[in-house]
Amino acid sequence: MLNGPHSDQFAEALRPDVIHRRIRQLSGLGPRYVGTAGEREARQLLVQQLREAGVPDVREEPLTVVQYEEVSATCVYNGALPATGLQFTASGAVQAPAVYLGCPANAAEIEELQGRGVELQGRIAILHSIYPYELLPHITASGAVGVVVACSTPSGLISRFTGRMYPRIRPEDFDESELDVPGVIVNEEALRPVLVDLALGPAQVAIEHVARYAPVETANVVAEVPGTESSERVVVGAHYDTQYDTPGACDNATGLAALVAIAEGAVRSAPKRTLVLVAFADEEHGLAGSTEYCLAHREELNSTIAMINLDALGWALAGERALYADPAIRDIAFEAAAAIGWTPEHELEASTFAGSDYNPFIDAGVPAAYYWRYPPPHPYYHTSGDVPELVDAEMVSETAMVAAHLAMTLANDLSIHPGRSKPTVRYLELRPEHLDAAAPAKESS
Numbered sequence: 540m541l542n543g544p545h546s547d548q549f550a551e552a553l554r555p556d557v558i559h560r561r562i563r564q565l566s567g568l569g570p571r572y573v574g575t576a577g578e579r580e581a582r583q584l585l586v587q588q589l590r591e592a593g594v595p596d597v598r599e600e601p602l603t604v605v606q607y608e609e610v611s612a613t614c615v616y617n618g619a620l621p622a623t624g625l626q627f628t629a630s631g632a633v634q635a636p637a638v639y640l641g642c643p644a645n646a647a648e649i650e651e652l653q654g655r656g657v658e659l660q661g662r663i664a665i666l667h668s669i670y671p672y673e674l675l676p677h678i679t680a681s682g683a684v685g686v687v688v689a690c691s692t693p694s695g696l697i698s699r700f701t702g703r704m705y706p707r708i709r710p711e712d713f714d715e716s717e718l719d720v721p722g723v724i725v726n727e728e729a730l731r732p733v734l735v736d737l738a739l740g741p742a743q744v745a746i747e748h749v750a751r752y753a754p755v756e757t758a759n760v761v762a763e764v765p766g767t768e769s770s771e772r773v774v775v776g777a778h779y780d781t782q783y784d785t786p787g788a789c790d791n792a793t794g795l796a797a798l799v800a801i802a803e804g805a806v807r808s809a810p811k812r813t814l815v816l817v818a819f820a821d822e823e824h825g826l827a828g829s830t831e832y833c834l835a836h837r838e839e840l841n842s843t844i845a846m847i848n849l850d851a852l853g854w855a856l857a858g859e860r861a862l863y864a865d866p867a868i869r870d871i872a873f874e875a876a877a878a879i880g881w882t883p884e885h886e887l888e889a890s891t892f893a894g895s896d897y898n899p900f901i902d903a904g905v906p907a908a909y910y911w912r913y914p915p916p917h918p919y920y921h922t923s924g925d926v927p928e929l930v931d932a933e934m935v936s937e938t939a940m941v942a943a944h945l946a947m948t949l950a951n952d953l954s955i956h957p958g959r960s961k962p963t964v965r966y967l968e969l970r971p972e973h974l975d976a977a978a979p980a981k982e983s984s
């Protein structure tokens with residue numbers, strides 16, 4: 540266990556066996572896909588756990604999101620290959636020559652291939668990725684007519700992904716006809732004959748995707764530990780939904796176990812600034828709960844000094860200690876971690892990757908920090924294989940301790956003022972001054 544000024548306060552709540560029990564309990568509810576019974580039960584359990592932790596004010600804040608439901612997904616090449624829908628891509632059927640893009644890390648790498656003569660226009664693009672939503676805008680803008688994500692999950696399983704992550708599509712703005720092209724996900728073993736044939740010459744692939752989109756009610760769970768000396772706030776958040784058919788032990792029962800533990804430790808210490816603990820709804824389809832939180836709490840955003848994100852805190856392999864942070868809080872987050880012996884080995888300017896609930900906060904002006912373990916990614920990411928047996932509770936407890944230490948440092952040291960966020964990429968205008976200016980126009984439309 541890491542040692543620092545707050546380790547005693549969290550020693551009990553962050554004990555690995557306590558963390559592991561919480562992870563098992565949440566995972567035991569089954570998939571928490573938005574709009575399902577598992578999701579509702581998880582929400583109720585979190586309300587109960589945060590109340591039991593002694594947080595005086597725990598409430599559900601409702602929101603409506605667009606739910607994706609797969610009707611059918613097929614990929615045909617010398618017979619049907621096992622396929623599932625790439626969520627938030629268009630419904631439709633297309634048959635076209637395939638083009639293989641390998642495993643691009645970002646759009647720039649795809650552009651480099653295009654510069655070497657790889658043609659996307661009129662093709663079905665095949666690629667390996669665990670964040671296809673980051674690459675799809677470039678692929679479709681380049682004229683591809685369909686997308687096949689090759690997924691390397693073992694045992695014939697297929698991970699589920701969304702084709703659109705952030706900005707969130709609000710139900711009132713959602714227009715299915717604006718989705719670009721159909722997309723499917725196929726296990727890479729099944730796709731191998733296509734990739735082999737593509738190495739030797741052209742290969743024609745057919746895909747079909749049919750989806751249903753409907754509004755569904757859900758809620759964020761918001762718990763507040765009031766500050767004793769300041770009206771300023773620090774938000775700590777973890778999403779409680781999962782992808783379609785996963786128990787979500789790592790993603791994100793680990794973050795929720797940490798959230799409840801931080802609540803317990805914080806209640807006992809009476810922080811000077813208000814600590815807000817949020818279990819976010821529907822992260823997996825576009826950071827919907829965290830975006831809605833920023834919209835609903837716009838009056839508080841100017842006095843919200845930071846957001847700390849808890850998501851997928853550690854599976855069985857150690858991986859690298861990773862810090863994703865906004866530049867305004869990077870040094871504070873780095874030094875707070877290093878001070879208790881956790882030195883980040885892998886860093887990213889958080890706004891350059893729209894991958895978790897920190898993004899809306901950064902767009903809202905609130906600097907955010909996210910400690911986790913990556914790479915390597917979980918081999919059963921977003922599948923039924925994300926089980927408690929593959930989570931290392933000691934490592935989760937360690938990463939959670941770093942987040943807890945930063946939270947308490949920010950909550951108690953009134954001399955720390957990170958200032959407003961300074962993102963490289965801004966996806967959405969969520970800063971309070973802009974929201975207020977835009978509000979009348981939105982109401983009249």
Ligand SMILES: [Zn+2]
Pocket residue numbers: 778790791822850851
């Ligand atoms: Zn997650």
